[in-house]
Amino acid sequence: MCETSTTMTYYPIMLQLKGKYCVVIGGGKVANRKVTSLLNAGAIVTVISPVLHEKLQEKWRNDLITWFQKSFEASDLEDAFCIIAATNHPAVNAKVKECTMSHQLLNIVDDAVSSNFIVPATLRRGDLTIAVSTAGANPGLAKKVKDDLTLQFDDYYEEYVAFLQSARTEVLTNVIDEIRKKQILEALLLPEFLTLTKEGKIAERDKLFQHYLQRGIAPWQ
Ligand SMILES: C[C@@]1(CC(=O)O)c2cc3[nH]c(cc4nc(cc5[nH]c(cc(n2)[C@H]1CCC(=O)O)[C@@](C)(CC(=O)O)[C@@H]5CCC(=O)O)C(CC(=O)O)=C4CCC(=O)O)c(CCC(=O)O)c3CC(=O)O
Ligand SMILES: NC(=O)C1=CN([C@@H]2O[C@H](COP(=O)(O)OP(=O)(O)OC[C@H]3O[C@@H](n4cnc5c(N)ncnc54)[C@H](O)[C@@H]3O)[C@@H](O)[C@H]2O)C=CC1
Structure with a gap:
C-alpha cells in the first residue's frame, strides 16, 4: 500500500470569471x-x-x-x-x-x-457549491462522488441556503450583542431549520427563526 500520495497538492479556489x-x-x-x-x-x-x-x-x-x-x-x-x-x-x-x-x-x-x-466535478444548489477533485487520479471517481452527493444534498438545499443567507444578514444587521449574535448564528445550523425546509414548512421555519431572533432562546432548547 502506498502511504503518501504522489499527486499534486492543488490549491482549491472559487474563480470569478464574469466578463473574462x-x-x-x-x-x-x-x-x-x-x-x-x-x-x-x-x-x-x-x-x-x-x-x-x-x-x-x-x-x-x-x-x-x-x-x-x-x-x-x-x-x-x-x-x-x-x-x-x-x-x-x-x-x-x-x-x-x-x-x-x-x-x-x-x-x-x-x-x-x-x-x-x-x-473538479461540481454540484450546485443555489449558492452552495460542492466541488470534488481527485487531482486527476481518477476523474470518473470525482464524478461518481459528486453524483452520490446529489442524494444527500437534494434540491431543497437551494431554498435552505437562500434562507440561511437572509437569516444571517438579518442577524448581522439587527443583533448587536456579540455573544447573542454568535449563539443565533450557531442555532441557525441546527437540524430543525433544515428539516422544516425539507418538509416545505417554510412559514413555520421563518416563524421559528423570528421567535428566536426576538426572544434570544430557541424554543426547542
Ligand atoms: C485532469 C482532468 C483535466 C481537466 O479536464 O480539467 C481530467 C483529465 C482526464 N479525464 C479523462 C477521462 C474522463 N473524464 C471524465 C469526466 C470529467 N473529467 C473532469 C475533470 C478532469 N479530467 C480533470 C481532473 C479532475 C479530477 O480528478 O479532480 C470532470 C470532473 C470535470 C469536467 O470536465 O468538467 C468531468 C466530470 C464532470 C461531471 O459530469 O461532473 C470521464 C467520465 C465521463 O465523461 O462521464 C472520463 C472517462 C472515465 C475516466 O477515464 O475516468 C481523461 C482520459 C481521456 C482519455 O481516455 O483519453 C483525462 C486525461 C488524463 O487522465 O490524463
Ligand atoms: N479532461 C476530460 O475531462 C477528458 C479529456 N479527454 C481528452 O479530450 C480529448 C478530446 O476529446 P473529445 O472532445 O471527445 O474529442 P473530439 O474528437 O470530439 O473533439 C476534438 C476536437 O478538436 C478539434 N481539433 C482538432 N485539431 C485541431 C486543431 N489543430 N485546432 C483546433 N481544433 C482542433 C476537432 O475539430 C474537434 O472539434 C481526447 O483526446 C481525450 O484525450 C477525454 C475525455 C474526458
Whole structure:
C-alpha cells in the first residue's frame, strides 16, 4: 500500500470569471462540457476549431459563443485570461501550452501535469457549491462522488441556503450583542431549520427563526 500520495497538492479556489475572456481550442464533446461551465460562470467564450460538436453549434447559433472555424495558431491566445486546450491531438494541445504565457490560466484536457488548473466535478444548489477533485487520479471517481452527493444534498438545499443567507444578514444587521449574535448564528445550523425546509414548512421555519431572533432562546432548547 502506498502511504503518501504522489499527486499534486492543488490549491482549491472559487474563480470569478464574469466578463473574462476565455479561449477554448477544440470543438468536440469535452470542449462542449468545458464551454458550458465557462458560460455558466459568465465568461466570454471563443472557440477555435475546424469542426464544432452539435451542442456547440447550437450555442454558436444562439450567439452564446464566438467561433473561429480554423486550426489553432499562437495568436488565438492573445488577451485570454483563461485557456482550455481540448483537441483530440496531444501535439496540438502541447503547442497550446508552448504558446501560453506564464500569467495565463491553462487547462489541458489530456495533460494535468502541464496545466496550471484542472476542473473538479461540481454540484450546485443555489449558492452552495460542492466541488470534488481527485487531482486527476481518477476523474470518473470525482464524478461518481459528486453524483452520490446529489442524494444527500437534494434540491431543497437551494431554498435552505437562500434562507440561511437572509437569516444571517438579518442577524448581522439587527443583533448587536456579540455573544447573542454568535449563539443565533450557531442555532441557525441546527437540524430543525433544515428539516422544516425539507418538509416545505417554510412559514413555520421563518416563524421559528423570528421567535428566536426576538426572544434570544430557541424554543426547542
Ligand atoms: C485532469 C482532468 C483535466 C481537466 O479536464 O480539467 C481530467 C483529465 C482526464 N479525464 C479523462 C477521462 C474522463 N473524464 C471524465 C469526466 C470529467 N473529467 C473532469 C475533470 C478532469 N479530467 C480533470 C481532473 C479532475 C479530477 O480528478 O479532480 C470532470 C470532473 C470535470 C469536467 O470536465 O468538467 C468531468 C466530470 C464532470 C461531471 O459530469 O461532473 C470521464 C467520465 C465521463 O465523461 O462521464 C472520463 C472517462 C472515465 C475516466 O477515464 O475516468 C481523461 C482520459 C481521456 C482519455 O481516455 O483519453 C483525462 C486525461 C488524463 O487522465 O490524463
Ligand atoms: N479532461 C476530460 O475531462 C477528458 C479529456 N479527454 C481528452 O479530450 C480529448 C478530446 O476529446 P473529445 O472532445 O471527445 O474529442 P473530439 O474528437 O470530439 O473533439 C476534438 C476536437 O478538436 C478539434 N481539433 C482538432 N485539431 C485541431 C486543431 N489543430 N485546432 C483546433 N481544433 C482542433 C476537432 O475539430 C474537434 O472539434 C481526447 O483526446 C481525450 O484525450 C477525454 C475525455 C474526458
